Amino acid sequence: xxxxxxxxxxxxxxxxxxxxxxxxxxxxxxxxxxxxxxxxxxxxxxxxxxxxxxxxxxxxxxxxxxxxxxxxxxxxxxxx
Numbered sequence: 517x518x519x520x521x522x523x524x525x526x527x528x529x530x531x532x533x534x535x536x537x538x539x540x541x542x543x544x545x546x547x548x549x550x551x552x553x554x555x556x557x558x559x560x561x562x563x564x565x566x567x568x569x570x571x572x573x574x575x576x577x578x579x580x581x582x583x584x585x586x587x588x589x590x591x592x593x594x595x596x
Contacts, residue, residue: 523568526565530570541565
């Protein structure tokens with residue numbers, strides 16, 4: 517696929533993500549396989565997304581202002 521074909525192919529997925537949807541790589545891979553008429557590696561899909569400026573965003577595992585000591589104290593003194 518040319519760069520312009522890639523942009524055209526990814527446009528619906530990026531539009532969905534821009535409206536608050538989630539970009540699911542598995543769905544993109546299936547659509548890419550169908551468009552190319554053959555199976556591709558998952559890494560190829562990630563490379564395609566990387567070429568067009570997509571990066572994976574994931575939530576932090578903990579809040580940056582959390583206080584582990586205060587949480588332990590609360591666990592020990594709470595009524596439950």
